[in-house]
Amino acid sequence: MATLRSLSPSAEHHNQSWPTYEDIYKKTIEIAKFLDLPRFPDITEDCYLHPNILCMKYLMEVNLPDEMNDLTCQVVKMTGIGEVDFLTFDPIAKMAKTVKYDVQAVAIIVIVLKLLFLLDDNLEWTLSNIAEKYNEKNKEDKPWFDFRKWYQVMKRSIDEKKQKWEEARAKYLWKSEKPLYHSSIDKGVVYKRREMVVNLQKQFSTLVDSVPTVEKKRPSSFQFNWTEGDSTRTCFHGHGLQGILKKKGQSLTTKNSLYWLSTQKFCRSYCKHVTTYEESNFSRSYQFIINLFSFLLRIKTSSLHEEVSLIEKRLFKAKYSKTKKKSRSRKGRK
Amino acid sequence: MSDFSEELVRSKTEDEQEESCMFSGTGMSFPWLQKHIETVATGGKKEKDFAQTTSACLSFIQEALLKHQWQQAAEYMHSYFQILEDSDSYKRQAAPEIIWKLGSEILFYHPKSNMETFNTFADRMKNIGVMNYLKISLQHVLYLLHHGMFEDANRNLSHAETWRYGEKSASQEVLINLIQAYKGLLQYYTWSKNKMELSRLDKEDYAYNTAFQNMLNHSGKMSVNLCTLIQTPGVWDPFVKSYVEMLEFYGDRDKAREVLTNYAYDEKFPSNPNAHIYLYNFLKREKAPREKLISVLKILYQIVPSHKLMLEFHRLLRKSEKEDHRKLALEVLFGVLDFAGCTKNITAWKYLAKYLRQTLMENHLAWVQEEWNSRKNWWPGFHFSFFWAKTNWKEDKALACEKALVAGILLGKGCRYFRYISKQDDQVIKKKIKRIKKSVKKYSIANPGL
Numbered sequence: 172m173a174t175l176r177s178l179s180p181s182a183e184h185h186n187q188s189w190p191t192y193e194d195i196y197k198k199t200i201e202i203a204k205f206l207d208l209p210r211f212p213d214i215t216e217d218c219y220l221h222p223n224i225l226c227m228k229y230l231m232e233v234n235l236p237d238e239m240n241d242l243t244c245q246v247v248k249m250t251g252i253g254e255v256d257f258l259t260f261d262p263i264a265k266m267a268k269t270v271k272y273d274v275q276a277v278a279i280i281v282i283v284l285k286l287l288f289l290l291d292d293n294l295e296w297t298l299s300n301i302a303e304k305y306n307e308k309n310k311e312d313k314p315w316f317d318f319r320k321w322y323q324v325m326k327r328s329i330d331e332k333k334q335k336w337e338e339a340r341a342k343y344l345w346k347s348e349k350p351l352y353h354s355s356i357d358k359g360v361v362y363k364r365r366e367m368v369v370n371l372q373k374q375f376s377t378l379v380d381s382v383p384t385v386e387k388k389r390p391s392s393f394q395f396n397w398t399e400g401d402s403t404r405t406c407f408h409g410h411g412l413q414g415i416l417k418k419k420g421q422s423l424t425t426k427n428s429l430y431w432l433s434t435q436k437f438c439r440s441y442c443k444h445v446t447t448y449e450e451s452n453f454s455r456s457y458q459f460i461i462n463l464f465s466f467l468l469r470i471k472t473s474s475l476h477e478e479v480s481l482i483e484k485r486l487f488k489a490k491y492s493k494t495k496k497k498s499r500s501r502k503g504r505k
Numbered sequence: 506m507s508d509f510s511e512e513l514v515r516s517k518t519e520d521e522q523e524e525s526c527m528f529s530g531t532g533m534s535f536p537w538l539q540k541h542i543e544t545v546a547t548g549g550k551k552e553k554d555f556a557q558t559t560s561a562c563l564s565f566i567q568e569a570l571l572k573h574q575w576q577q578a579a580e581y582m583h584s585y586f587q588i589l590e591d592s593d594s595y596k597r598q599a600a601p602e603i604i605w606k607l608g609s610e611i612l613f614y615h616p617k618s619n620m621e622t623f624n625t626f627a628d629r630m631k632n633i634g635v636m637n638y639l640k641i642s643l644q645h646v647l648y649l650l651h652h653g654m655f656e657d658a659n660r661n662l663s664h665a666e667t668w669r670y671g672e673k674s675a676s677q678e679v680l681i682n683l684i685q686a687y688k689g690l691l692q693y694y695t696w697s698k699n700k701m702e703l704s705r706l707d708k709e710d711y712a713y714n715t716a717f718q719n720m721l722n723h724s725g726k727m728s729v730n731l732c733t734l735i736q737t738p739g740v741w742d743p744f745v746k747s748y749v750e751m752l753e754f755y756g757d758r759d760k761a762r763e764v765l766t767n768y769a770y771d772e773k774f775p776s777n778p779n780a781h782i783y784l785y786n787f788l789k790r791e792k793a794p795r796e797k798l799i800s801v802l803k804i805l806y807q808i809v810p811s812h813k814l815m816l817e818f819h820r821l822l823r824k825s826e827k828e829d830h831r832k833l834a835l836e837v838l839f840g841v842l843d844f845a846g847c848t849k850n851i852t853a854w855k856y857l858a859k860y861l862r863q864t865l866m867e868n869h870l871a872w873v874q875e876e877w878n879s880r881k882n883w884w885p886g887f888h889f890s891f892f893w894a895k896t897n898w899k900e901d902k903a904l905a906c907e908k909a910l911v912a913g914i915l916l917g918k919g920c921r922y923f924r925y926i927s928k929q930d931d932q933v934i935k936k937k938i939k940r941i942k943k944s945v946k947k948y949s950i951a952n953p954g955l
Binding site for chain 1: 526553554555558560562565575576579581582583584586587589590604608611612615617618622625626629794
């Protein structure tokens with residue numbers, strides 16, 4: 172039975188750092204275990220936390236075509252992460268663990284993008300050229316999804332958002348209403364300091380123009396909004412994937428037939444991480460995608476990369492078992 | 506212990522190899538190691554988000570100041586004040602100075618700020634931490650003087666003067682001296698105003714005496730205040746000037762001479778051409794002997810050979826009886842004309858023309874050759890090009906003539922400059938040109954072969 176001591180923050184950390192995703196995740200599990208909570212309600216396919224639905228949400232948010240939803244559902248099925256037992260949190264089970272729902276959903280999208288575009292800094296641009304040519308000739312039809320155009324729109328939007336986020340963070344006021352002090356000796360000094368700061372702030376706030384209150388936005392979990400018909404910010408929801416799919420018998424398959432794994436080999440040592448993310452080893456497109464999604468979720472890029480690797484492991488189970496037998500065989504990106 | 510660290514290093518490099526070539530390997534990965542390495546810089550403590558956001562805030566402030574976005578800078582400043590409450594004592598102690606520098610900058614330029622805001626801010630910042638009191642007071646005083654608020658400046662200086670905190674450190678010592686010196690300077694200003702008033706009053710006037718008495722009072726205080734600072738090594742031009750003026754007014758020439766000599770010659774003081782200029786002017790007023798004046802200007806010549814006083818120096822040297830003075834006179838003249846700022850100085854050229862003739866007449870060809878040797882490669886292009894010939898003739902015919910004479914003597918009558926000028930047909934100075942041609946013929950040092 173875990174004790175609460177491991178959960179209490181030290182006085183030093185009081186109001187000095189934002190908690191990280193990993194921290195909160197771990198503490199959730201610890202608290203649930205500590206409280207001996209029973210199994211949580213089942214997460215089925217029509218539940219919000221089910222990867223199919225979350226994928227749909229995130230696809231919309233990052234302005235990717237709705238048609239990609241089929242592919243995400245397929246990947247979910249193949250990896251088995253859509254199963255009820257896998258998804259539902261059961262604290263009293265032997266190995267209590269839960270799924271990082273949002274990170275997982277986003278990781279699926281990354282994998283789908285890799286399947287479609289390979290993201291080797293080459294193929295995705297070639298496919299974009301083809302799509303662009305088609306779109307120019309056929310302005311009336313449903314446009315083919317153009318990776319390059321999407322990248323330009325998203326990059327601009329994400330850079331703006333990031334800039335604003337950084338500015339807001341820089342202005343963040345950490346100190347609580349009442350100043351904290353360690354002992355009664357400090358009290359006088361600390362209160363005096365607080366008074367000084369408050370006076371200075373008051374003085375400078377007169378110099379700052381009162382910002383006209385922005386119309387109250389309805390609370391929404393969406394950070395981006397894309398609407399059809401906006402000429403400045405193209406909405407890609409309705410675009411088609413015909414340019415990157417081809418017919419194979421009865422069904423469609425991707426034009427791209429290659430894939431590279433985010434992690435070749437997982438370490439089995441005592442460290443808590445399974446894989447590391449060294450940016451310079453990966454293509455620029457991949458870095459962009461990882462940065463985009465990790466900013467969206469406010470998590471570390473390495474966490475997302477790790478999740479992608481884990482799901483790929485499931486997806487390519489067969490391939491992985493082969494690599495265990497063959498040692499030092501040349502692999503990697505083709 | 507050493508084996509273990511070796512192991513760590515080895516495994517880390519293996520890990521890197523694995524990452525770079527994506528082969529399957531047997532390396533171990535220590536992601537937590539990276540984090541620990543990062544904390545070495547922060548002394549073992551993980552950098553908290555507080556430290557990160559405040560340093561980001563600081564860079565935003567600096568950026569806004571660079572771009573003159575006062576509004577934005579004020580916004581970020583508002584959030585930056587929380588650093589005064591930082592639990593990191595090192596940062597907390599360094600904060601007031603940073604805040605003062607940036608904040609005063611913002612308040613100086615922000616359209617909504619006024620003197621009152623600035624004064625309140627300065628007063629607040631002075632009292633945060635003891636070490637900043639004097640520095641901020643001094644800067645505050647300069648701000649007030651900039652806006653002409655004399656009385657307030659004086660009052661602030663008086664407060665600052667009486668500040669004491671335990672044992673004074675060396676840096677505080679200098680600040681205290683500076684503060685006293687500025688007080689002295691303000692007193693000089695009042696004294697000076699009184700002096701002007703006095704000059705308008707009649708001796709019989711009843712107000713005369715009071716004015717005179719006021720002046721005396723101020724001058725007494727001035728002495729006290731300025732004395733200490735002037736004795737410490739440094740560049741104190743305005744203070745020295747005012748002090749000497751006051752001393753001269755009251756006839757204390759000895760003290761004035763002492764102060765100026767000290768200021769110019771004390772080795773501990775940084776080399777300062779103005780010090781020599783002040784001393785020289787003082788000695789000139791005193792009608793000191795020529796030898797003395799020459800020795801003072803000699804040093805100035807070594808520091809600033811292009812100074813306009815050099816022409817005066819030349820005149821002094823020229824009249825001397827000593828031969829090496831007269832040689833130096835030629836040197837000085839050539840030295841002045843080495844500089845681009847003096848190329849159009851007609852006095853310099855007139856002197857050079859006259860003196861060259863004189864020197865050559867006295868058979869000191871060696872002197873002229875010595876000076877010319879180091880210059881004959883670049884002076885023709887620098888002073889005597891065809892372009893200069895045309896420009897000088899157009900702008901100032903007298904100057905052109907003097908230069909032509911010099912050019913003719915040094916380069917011979919075949920040189921471009923001389924040829925151009927001598928070909929000019931001008932009724933007014935036709936005679937002069939004829940004379941120049943004659944002189945050149947007589948005195949030119951150039952060989953026809955060169």
